[in-house]
Amino acid sequence: MGCMTGTSSGRRVTSADVAREAGVSRATVSYVLNDTPHQKIADATRRRVWEAAARLGYSPSAAARTLRTGRSDIVLGLLPNWPIEHVLGRLIQQLTSAFAEHELTFLVHSSAPPARPLREIWKAVTPAAVLALEEFPESEADAMRAVGIQVVMALHGSVRGEPRPPLVSEEPIGAVQARHLVGKHRRLGYASPDLTRLGALARSRLDGVREVCAELGLPEPDARTVPLEQSGAAEAVKTWLAADPPVTGICAFNDDVAMAVLAALRSLGLRAPQDLAVIGVDDIPGAALAQPPLTSVVRDTDAIARGLARRIVDTLDGKDAPADPIRDPLRVHVRESA
CATH class of the missing domain: 1.10.260.40 (lambda repressor-like DNA-binding domains)
Known part of the structure; x- marks a missing residue:
């Protein structure tokens, strides 16, 4: 039976x-x-x-557990309208595991259209905490707290409009890229993604490149948008090489953008790193298969996930959260492109 x-x-x-x-x-x-x-x-x-x-x-039921423990066991993760690719997918998996170690359930909601309005989501779920991967309106955060959501955190920027360091800083990524290139290259370019919704991340990483160039007395980095298609990327490459003095090293927003630059070089009969050195970010599986194999900055997303979970849990427990960003150990996987 x-x-x-x-x-x-x-x-x-x-x-x-x-x-x-x-x-x-x-x-x-x-x-x-x-x-x-x-x-x-x-x-x-x-x-x-x-x-x-x-x-x-x-x-x-979840409601019964909430009554028994005094709080929900759900942390609601709010994803911006970003592509959910290798690195973001891995971070979501690691956040799920990190919260599970604290007996919390990580529930993810993407704002990619045609998603339901954010307010409908958190009202239906009544989570203990909300972790947003980008800033959202102060009025929304206040409304969440008014219904008893105990912790509201944003990964990049403050939800209350107050100046504060981000939970995870992007500027060190650009700085690591620039420091890898400046030994051999006196003028750098920055390859931005052709997606406006990634603009805040790209600007922060570009700021890191700018800081290193300013510190070493080098020219301002020449920032260009690089679409993920060969002809548009080739136009950016030609502009960099025609500059006076020419750009000889490129810090790319991520590995996808870096590989678009490599493809553009091949289409023009040029080579990396001889004509233009290129360094990406994320060390995606395809980076090693690029032509030439791509040098890339590697992030420790597991350390980020554990750090975020710890900040949420400590705040739920009434402990003061540190003001500094979570430490994100970075290293460069050196290959042939730079």
């Missing part, structure tokens, strides 16, 4: 049904299923309750 998933009337199974099935009180069911400490319940009774719950297909 198959396992029952509800009562004979088709309504939702409750703890009272489990109590009747097991021949115990509702309090005993609550103590057993919630593993309440300091309750002396015989092992045989515990087994009877668990077996009854399994037969009936009973599981405590």
Whole structure:
């Protein structure tokens, strides 16, 4: 006979049904299923309750858990309208694991159209915390707190409009790229993505390149938008090489943009790094297969995920969160392109 998933009337199974099935009180069911400490319940009774719950297909509702613990176990992750590719996908998986270690569930919502309005999402879920990957309106954050959402954090920028360091800084990425190139290259270019929704990230990374150039007395980096198609990327490459003095080293927003630059060089009969050195970000699997193999900055996304989870959990527990960004160890995977 198959396992029952509800009562004979088709309504939702409750703890009272489990109590009747097991021949115990509702309090005993609550103590057993919630593993309440300091309750002396015989092992045989515990087994009877668990077996009854399994037969009936009973599981405590999220609302019941919230009433019992005083808070939801959900952290709502708000994704901007960004492409969910290799690195962002990996970060989501690692955030899921990092929150699970703290007995929290990471639930992700993407704002890519035609998504439901943000307010409908957090009202339906009532999470303990919200982690946004980009800034969102102060009025939205205040509305969340008003309904009891305890922690609202934004990865890049403050949700309250107050100046503060981001939870994860992007500027060091551009700085690492620039420092890798400046030993051999006296004029750098920056290859920006052809997606306006990635503009905030690109500007921060470009700022890191600018800081290194200013520190070393080099010209301002020549920033160009590089589309992910050969002819448009070739126009950017030709402009860099025609500059006076010419640009000879390119810091690209990410590996996809860097590989567009490499493809443009090949189409023009040119080579990297001899004609133009190129360094990317993220070290995606295809970086090693590029022609030539792509030098790339590697981020420790697991350290980022664990750091974010720790900030959320500490804040939920009433501890003061550090003001400094989470440390993101960076290294350069050196290949032939730079």
